[in-house]
Amino acid sequence: MTNLFNIGDHVRVGDALPPGHIRTPMFLRGCKGTIIKHFGSFPNPERLAYGLSGLPKINLYQVLFEMDEAWNGNGDYEDRDTITADIYETWLEAI
Amino acid sequence: MSSHSKDHDHGHDHTAFQKDITEPKEDWEFLEIAIRELLIEKNVLSAREIQDEIEAWEKKNPEKGAEIIARSWVDDDFKNRLLSDGNKAVAELGFTVESLKLVALENTYEIHHMVVCTLCSCYPRTLLGVPPLWYKSREYRSRAVREPRAVLREFGTAIPESVEIRVVDSTADCRYLVIPKRPANTEKMSEGELVKLITRDSMIGTAEALDQHGKRS
Numbered sequence: 118m119t120n121l122f123n124i125g126d127h128v129r130v131g132d133a134l135p136p137g138h139i140r141t142p143m144f145l146r147g148c149k150g151t152i153i154k155h156f157g158s159f160p161n162p163e164r165l166a167y168g169l170s171g172l173p174k175i176n177l178y179q180v181l182f183e184m185d186e187a188w189n190g191n192g193d194y195e196d197r198d199t200i201t202a203d204i205y206e207t208w209l210e211a212i
Numbered sequence: 213m214s215s216h217s218k219d220h221d222h223g224h225d226h227t228a229f230q231k232d233i234t235e236p237k238e239d240w241e242f243l244e245i246a247i248r249e250l251l252i253e254k255n256v257l258s259a260r261e262i263q264d265e266i267e268a269w270e271k272k273n274p275e276k277g278a279e280i281i282a283r284s285w286v287d288d289d290f291k292n293r294l295l296s297d298g299n300k301a302v303a304e305l306g307f308t309v310e311s312l313k314l315v316a317l318e319n320t321y322e323i324h325h326m327v328v329c330t331l332c333s334c335y336p337r338t339l340l341g342v343p344p345l346w347y348k349s350r351e352y353r354s355r356a357v358r359e360p361r362a363v364l365r366e367f368g369t370a371i372p373e374s375v376e377i378r379v380v381d382s383t384a385d386c387r388y389l390v391i392p393k394r395p396a397n398t399e400k401m402s403e404g405e406l407v408k409l410i411t412r413d414s415m416i417g418t419a420e421a422l423d424q425h426g427k428r429s
Contacts, residue, residue, distance in 0.1 A: 140383050142330050144357065156313055159385045177384055193359035198377040200357055203384035 118158050120176045121206055126152045128180060128209040138166030141208045145200075148186040149212060153201065154179035161205070176206040272341035276307055277389060278410035280339065281421075282403045284316075285394045291318070298389065302339070309338050313386045317378075319417065324371045325390050326364070326417035328356035329382040336387040340412060347416065357381060367418045368428065380417075390414065392421040395429065 122128060132147030140162050155178055160171025181201050184194045236242055251257045280302055284291035294301040298314030314336065317325040329335065330353045335343040346352050355363050360377045364370075371377055380388050392414035398406060401424070408426060413419035423429040 188358055193362040195373050200379045202381040203386055
């Protein structure tokens with residue numbers, strides 16, 4: 118399926134709190150990041166968890182975040198340090 | 213159809229949790245026991261088959277991962293193939309990572325990758341075996357992303373301030389394998405000798421590979 122985002126695109130992670138089997142870590146919800154990889158498309162884990170097919174597949178990206186986006190200085194890291202997470206397209210919006 | 217008698221004398225044994233394992237407390241522990249007992253009761257699996265599977269997983273070790281890394285150290289073309297398509301590259305060595313995407317990450321003098329799964333315990337098990345207990349602990353999972361430098365110091369791993377630490381949260385369908393830096397003065401070592409320098413932790417990114425003498429650097 119066609120990917121909505123390309124490498125280098127700036128995105129924001131959704132900050133919704135839906136119940137269920139969610140693969141988007143809480144600490145990154147609402148954070149701004151950059152797409153660094155498109156892994157292809159995979160069955161939707163939020164549906165698979167309930168015995169459904171997970172189809173249509175959804176795109177999965179590796180998103181790069183500055184540490185400060187998540188922790189705002191409250192951690193043990195250098196400014197140059199980063200976090201990546203693998204986020205499904207349904208959780209990302211362009212900024 | 214036979215009915216369950218009140219004194220519970222029907223023909224299966226409730227041995228589903230082993231006496232030497234702590235009494236279950238958490239919901240997920242009861243859930244696991246319930247599912248396991250049902251599978252046994254309905255003859256889908258036997259207790260022995262479940263135990264055999266657990267033992268088969270416990271026998272897996274990080275050796276396969278180390279072989280992959282050693283090959284990538286001696287063969288740049290292989291390393292490039294490993295970085296661009298992990299599953300395809302490890303298949304060349306006879307290894308398979310079923311239904312998951314294997315992603316290799318190269319540690320260099322500019323960037324140090326360290327892998328965590330903050331949501332559960334995703335780990336390249338077919339290549340590295342069962343993850344260590346600390347990898348699954350709430351402490352590692354919550355601290356690795358927030359205080360990576362403190363966590364690395366506790367592992368005895370000194371990463372200079374000038375190097376970017378990139379914490380890679382394995383949240384979905386990818387499994388990550390870190391390619392540690394090849395230690396200095398190992399140019400003359402054979403692939404077989406190099407394998408011994410590649411530890412489990414160096415492939416998670418909480419440590420570097422051992423030095424040319426097989427000691428922690």
